[in-house]
Amino acid sequence: MKNETEYIKLFEENRNLIDSPCAALLNAQRPAAFAKFAAQGFPTIKDEAYRNSNVEKLFATNYGINLGRIKMGDNPHEGFTCDVPNLATRQEFIVNDCYQAEEGSRKSLPEGVLLGSLNTYARSHEALLAPYYNTLACNGDSIAQFNTAFVQDGMLLYIPRNTELTETIQLVTLLRSNIEMMSNRRLLIILEEGAKANLLVCDHSSNEKATLSTQITEVFLGNNASLNLFELEETGYANNRLAHLFVQQKGSSTFNHSSITLTGGFTRNGVYVSLEEEGAEANLSGLAICDKQQHTDNHTLVEHKAGRCTSNELYKYILDEQSTGVFAGKMHIYPDAQHTASQQTNRNLCLTSCAKMYAQPQLEIYADDVKCSHGSTVGQLDESALFYMQQRGIPKEEARHLLMFAFAGEVIDNICIDALRDRLHILVEKRFRGELNRCKGCALCKQ
Amino acid sequence: MKKQSNNIFKKIADKAYEYGFFSNVSTEIIEKGLNENVIRLISKKKNEPEWMLEFRLTAYRYWQTLEMPTWAHLDIPPIDYQAISYYADPTKKSKKQSSEIDPELMKTFEKLGIPLEERLALSGTAVDAVMDSVSVKTTFKEELKEKGIIFCSMSEAIQEYPDLIRKYLGSVVNYRDNFFAALNSAVFSDGSFVYIPKGVRCPMELSTYFRINAANTGQFERTLIVADDDSYVSYLEGCTAPMRDENQLHAAIVEIVVCENAEVKYSTVQNWYPGDAEGKGGVYNFVTKRGECRGNNSKLSWTQVETGSAITWKYPSCVLRGDNSQGEFYSVAVTNNYQQADTGTKMIHLGRNTRSTIISKGISAGKSQNSYRGLVRVSKNADGARNYSQCDSLLLGSHCGAHTFPYMDIHNDSAVIEHEATTSKISEEQLFYCNQRGIGTEEAIGLIVNGYAKEVLNKLPMEFAIEAQKLLSVSLEGSVG
Numbered sequence: 001m002k003n004e005t006e007y008i009k010l011f012e013e014n015r016n017l018i019d020s021p022c023a024a025l026l027n028a029q030r031p032a033a034f035a036k037f038a039a040q041g042f043p044t045i046k047d048e049a050y051r052n053s054n055v056e057k058l059f060a061t062n063y064g065i066n067l068g069r070i071k072m073g074d075n076p077h078e079g080f081t082c083d084v085p086n087l088a089t090r091q092e093f094i095v096n097d098c099y100q101a102e103e104g105s106r107k108s109l110p111e112g113v114l115l116g117s118l119n120t121y122a123r124s125h126e127a128l129l130a131p132y133y134n135t136l137a138c139n140g141d142s143i144a145q146f147n148t149a150f151v152q153d154g155m156l157l158y159i160p161r162n163t164e165l166t167e168t169i170q171l172v173t174l175l176r177s178n179i180e181m182m183s184n185r186r187l188l189i190i191l192e193e194g195a196k197a198n199l200l201v202c203d204h205s206s207n208e209k210a211t212l213s214t215q216i217t218e219v220f221l222g223n224n225a226s227l228n229l230f231e232l233e234e235t236g237y238a239n240n241r242l243a244h245l246f247v248q249q250k251g252s253s254t255f256n257h258s259s260i261t262l263t264g265g266f267t268r269n270g271v272y273v274s275l276e277e278e279g280a281e282a283n284l285s286g287l288a289i290c291d292k293q294q295h296t297d298n299h300t301l302v303e304h305k306a307g308r309c310t311s312n313e314l315y316k317y318i319l320d321e322q323s324t325g326v327f328a329g330k331m332h333i334y335p336d337a338q339h340t341a342s343q344q345t346n347r348n349l350c351l352t353s354c355a356k357m358y359a360q361p362q363l364e365i366y367a368d369d370v371k372c373s374h375g376s377t378v379g380q381l382d383e384s385a386l387f388y389m390q391q392r393g394i395p396k397e398e399a400r401h402l403l404m405f406a407f408a409g410e411v412i413d414n415i416c417i418d419a420l421r422d423r424l425h426i427l428v429e430k431r432f433r434g435e436l437n438r439c440k441g442c443a444l445c446k447q
Numbered sequence: 448m449k450k451q452s453n454n455i456f457k458k459i460a461d462k463a464y465e466y467g468f469f470s471n472v473s474t475e476i477i478e479k480g481l482n483e484n485v486i487r488l489i490s491k492k493k494n495e496p497e498w499m500l501e502f503r504l505t506a507y508r509y510w511q512t513l514e515m516p517t518w519a520h521l522d523i524p525p526i527d528y529q530a531i532s533y534y535a536d537p538t539k540k541s542k543k544q545s546s547e548i549d550p551e552l553m554k555t556f557e558k559l560g561i562p563l564e565e566r567l568a569l570s571g572t573a574v575d576a577v578m579d580s581v582s583v584k585t586t587f588k589e590e591l592k593e594k595g596i597i598f599c600s601m602s603e604a605i606q607e608y609p610d611l612i613r614k615y616l617g618s619v620v621n622y623r624d625n626f627f628a629a630l631n632s633a634v635f636s637d638g639s640f641v642y643i644p645k646g647v648r649c650p651m652e653l654s655t656y657f658r659i660n661a662a663n664t665g666q667f668e669r670t671l672i673v674a675d676d677d678s679y680v681s682y683l684e685g686c687t688a689p690m691r692d693e694n695q696l697h698a699a700i701v702e703i704v705v706c707e708n709a710e711v712k713y714s715t716v717q718n719w720y721p722g723d724a725e726g727k728g729g730v731y732n733f734v735t736k737r738g739e740c741r742g743n744n745s746k747l748s749w750t751q752v753e754t755g756s757a758i759t760w761k762y763p764s765c766v767l768r769g770d771n772s773q774g775e776f777y778s779v780a781v782t783n784n785y786q787q788a789d790t791g792t793k794m795i796h797l798g799r800n801t802r803s804t805i806i807s808k809g810i811s812a813g814k815s816q817n818s819y820r821g822l823v824r825v826s827k828n829a830d831g832a833r834n835y836s837q838c839d840s841l842l843l844g845s846h847c848g849a850h851t852f853p854y855m856d857i858h859n860d861s862a863v864i865e866h867e868a869t870t871s872k873i874s875e876e877q878l879f880y881c882n883q884r885g886i887g888t889e890e891a892i893g894l895i896v897n898g899y900a901k902e903v904l905n906k907l908p909m910e911f912a913i914e915a916q917k918l919l920s921v922s923l924e925g926s927v928g
Binding site for chain 1: 518520827840842843844845846847848849850851852853854855856857858859860861862863864865866867868869870871872
């Protein structure tokens with residue numbers, strides 16, 4: 001409990017500092033979350049959900065937390081670009097854990113859409129956000145509680161009934177600091193009945209110092225709402241990320257999620273989807289390309305609480321050097337969730353003898369009229385395919401890249417925005433060639 | 448049709464547990480409770496050497512430091528370990544000579560269809576019958592001895608072959624392994640010991656029949672099988688218990704050592720009393736089974752048909768240490784009414800070019816919960832490991848649960864690991880198709896279920912396969928419609 005005690009002390013001693021810049025809505029949730037965190041402590045490898053991911057050691061570093069909300073660095077709106085060619089996106093920035101508003105005029109959003117700092121909107125629209133904020137994350141593990149206790153800002157996306165956002169929102173989270181830094185971010189995404197949106201979240205880093213980000217995303221989808229959420233991690237080996245994504249879906253809503261981990265240090269992505277009414281559909285996919293000491297853990301739980309819901313999962317890992325991949329996916333079919341169709345696939349490539357893969361595809365089924373299956377494999381590149389290509393004059397290294405590229409392609413092809421898909425194909429190819437080691441102000445993305 | 452098929456299922460499901468009778472055998476039972484004195488008493492009653500008592504006491508002291516595990520997908524009511532008697536001997540009070548067996552006991556095993564008399568030599572199976580804590584009789588001992596095969600009760604083996612026992616006992620399942628292994632190591636009473644010498648192919652199936660008879664006792668048997676180089680043995684295990692309202696505890700250990708080029712086949716038909724339709728009574732079956740393929744080219748195959756027990760907690764495992772060694776696990780687990788099962792296997796790949804196959808078929812009906820939990824671990828040096836796992840679940844009824852919890856820990860890049868799982872139910876269409884062709888609903892269900900489990904049943908020795916098929920048709924059906 002050594003690591004916890006420091007944070008417990010920090011919270012108790014700086015309660016005023018944490019609370020003062022924040023909205024009452026955020027502050028109101030702190031005491032209960034803090035009590036839960038203090039009681040549970042950080043997860044250890046003895047916790048089933050973290051048995052292959054030692055997050056305890058991440059908290060051993062003495063991080064700085066920007067509780068005083070000191071402005072760090074320049075406004076990224078000036079100069080920083082992480083654009084996707086042929087795709088008009090609306091860029092939003094979170095630097096460490098501060099939302100950066102753009103000064104000056106921007107193209108206006110459809111009427112009623114709220115997009116901006118969570119803290120600001122929690123003040124101005126408290127009644128609107130209160131029924132949502134922390135209602136899903138409050139049941140999360142101690143990392144989620146830790147985030148709720150310390151979080152000061154993040155982003156809000158609210159889309160009213162039957163409104164469609166044609167422009168893709170791109171949220172860039174930048175990690176910038178000269179010291180070891182911890183940032184606690186929060187994203188709240190609410191789509192009312194029939195609303196539609198695309199959101200791309202890119203993680204970038206521009207520093208060598210170790211960072212740890214905890215990020216909680218809560219997504220609420222009303223009837224017939226549809227959200228495409230893409231998460232792309234392109235940070236450095238010193239940047240660690242603990243992310244939880246909670247999704248609540250009403251009838252006939254659709255949620256498509258892709259999480260692509262290209263570079264990073266220790267990454268834990270928890271995805272918890274609750275299909276609460278008939279006809280809801282969730283498609284989750286993930287791709288992790290790891291090398292060096294990278295550790296990528298995707299943990300998913302899809303709860304089918306109502307009948308006639310569909311869920312699909314596809315997670316792929318390519319593990320090079322001493323990297324570790326962890327996949328734990330559970331499908332929980334409640335009693336009476338009849339006519340559920342649920343499928344889960346996990347495929348992994350181990351490229352060296354030091355790479356480790358831990359896979360736990362799990363089914364928990366309490367209804368009989370369901371179609372559920374899962375499959376998981378661990379293997380290598382097909383020797384005969386490599387040989388075939390070499391015979392035809394393709395060098396071995398090139399042949400390896402082609403095969404890996406095809407392996408990864410299946411996940412990328414799920415992405416429904418053409419321009420983004422093309423962009424990812426290029427990024428993944430660069431990653432394989434070792435050209436995408438570190439994102440320095442996104443120099444590579446600029447081309 | 449639906450109504451009719453429901454009636455048929457109900458009839459079958461309501462069929463009483465056929466082995467639920469109680470035999471009035473005079474039995475010596477020691478006081479309830481567990482402490483060092485009880486362990487000394489058990490050891491003394493069995494006239495064990497000092498090292499054996501030490502083995503038990505160390506295990507007991509370690510057990511005291513442990514807490515009952517809660518990770519399984521089971522709802523286990525608290526067990527009062529002081530309310531159980533740890534030793535019951537049905538042979539002791541019989542006034543007859545020790546060479547003869549109490550006729551009541553004899554009758555019990557006759558009723559169970561276990562051939563204790565050599566007149567049933569034609570059945571070609573050597574049997575060790577264990578009732579409560581004591582091995583009652585082992586048949587064909589002499590014939591086996593001629594070949595150098597040792598097949599006797601564990602108590603006898605401790606007296607007669609102390610060197611072998613000291614060498615192998617606890618070498619596969621250490622007393623520190625888990626809660627129930629520690630408990631068993633402390634209080635185990637009897638079980639079978641098998642030793643197949645070098646180059647011997649055991650000419651007959653060896654079989655142990657376990658029966659819990661006395662009330663409020665636990666059964667803690669321990670089986671040890673050692674197959675020396677180039678040997679082969681096929682071993683069968685069966686179990687039943689009387690119907691009682693109280694729950695009974697069964698915590699066994701099976702250890703198997705497979706040496707170079709040897710092969711062991713271990714088949715189980717587990718039919719402990721599962722409790723009544725309201726979930727009252729039944730046996731708690733907490734078993735640690737593990738085999739180690741120590742030698743190169745060795746092979747170990749587990750086949751199990753699990754139909755009984757109120758709660759099953761069992762993971763027959765293979766440690767594939769020798770190069771080119773093979774592990775297999777074939778399982779059919781059936782749960783009905785309020786039964787709960789959390790069963791599966793562990794395949795630990797340590798040697799080079801090791802292979803393992805897992806075929807698990809779960810069938811749940813009534814209000815039961817059936818889980819598969821399995822681990823495939825490929826260590827860093829286990830080059831060329833290959834695993835194929837298939838876990839299928841069949842749900843009969845909308846109140847039961849079928850769960851799959853596979854774990855894959857892969858530390859080697861040359862491993863090829865495949866896992867797949869499916870969940871389904873018997874569809875109206877399948878039944879209708881059979882009906883159309885003049886096959887009655889009852890028979891159709893039998894066909895479909897037996898077809899579903901066929902892959903596993905085919906692995907059983909002939910006699911067992913027939914018993915298992917019968918068992919399936921009795922315990923399965925009940926709630927399809």
